[in-house]
Amino acid sequence: MNDIVMRMTDGPLLTLTLTEPGRANPLSPEMATALTAALEGAAIDPGIRAVILTGAGKHFSAGADLAALELLAEGGSAETNLAxxxxxxxxxAVLLAHxxxxxxxVHGAAIAGGCGLATACDFVVAEPSSRFCYTEVKIGFIPALVSTFLTRRVPGHVARRLMLDPEMLDGSKALELGLVDELADEGEALDRAKDLALxxxxxxxxxxxxxxxxLMNRTIGMGWREALAVA
Structure with missing residues (x-):
């Protein structure tokens, strides 16, 4: 296992920790590849019942790798960007279908792609001081992939406001809007997430x-008659 993602098993729980705290755990290509592999391994491990995602250091994940974005802005190829x-x-996709x-x-910042990573999970536990923001439009990007998970969690008008008028939300506001399912005490998000999973x-x-x-993944967005037929 690539040490960019730390894997720790505790009974039926697998905790996957993003371990680039010096860069606020960016979702670099290397991080995405390692995390995908870890999730795929957990999916076929009969001893694992639940997967907890967290970040090392002060933050959950600051989203996109800014160094990679700078290279793209300086003339990176379209092929590299697409890859x-x-x-x-x-x-x-692996996380949503897990x-x-x-x-x-979540503790500290969950920004842009970090928000996407959190909201692609079944449940989000955060601390009051956690910070959530969809910053893509501020830096000239489109919140394309992460919009998929945001619009599954919150009403359309809320998603529109969060993506078009980026606002830094603390844990309490994120809970109020539906990005977060439960607030833990400061410093206790990981322990509370484990308790919830168990x-x-x-x-x-x-x-x-x-x-x-x-079933929920398949029927979301369907009309009631079509959903009944699938169920």
């Missing part, structure tokens, strides 16, 4: 949980 985007697309329970434990897994069989997640 990097595909890596992120694959990461988010058969195990997924919980993000509680949910104790009440559901692995196969039923996986099938329910798959």
């Amino acid at each position: 990097d985007s595909r890596r992120l697309e694959e990461l988010f 058969p195990k329970l997924t919980v993000a434990a 509680s949910i897994c104790s009440k559901a069989s692995p196969s039923a949980l996986a099938a329910t997640k798959a």
Whole structure:
């Protein structure tokens, strides 16, 4: 396992920690590749019931790798940009379709792609001082991939405001808007995320949980008649 993502197993829980704290755990191509591999491994491990995502150091994830963006701005090829985007697309797809329970434990900043990573999980636990913001339009980018998860979590008018008029949200405001499912005490997001995962897994069989997640992914956005037919 690439040490850019630390893997720690505690009984049925797998904690995956982004370990580039000096750069606020950016979603670099290398990070996306390593995290995708770790998630794919967890998906086929019968001993793992839930995956917790968190970041080392002061922040969850500051999103895109600014160094990579600077290289792109200085003349990086369209092919390289597309390949990097595909890596992120694959990461988010694997996370969204994951058969195990997924919980993000957010402390510090979850910015842009970091918001996407958190909101692609089944549940988000954050601390009051956590900070969430979709900053893409500020730096001339489109919140393309992350919009997929934002619009599944919050009403359309809220998503529109967050993406077009970026505002830094603390944990309490993120909870109010629906980005966050639960606030933990300061410094306790990871422990609370583990407790939540254990509680949910104790009440559901692995196969039923996986099938329910798959059904929700399949029927979201369908009309009620079509959804009933699928169910």
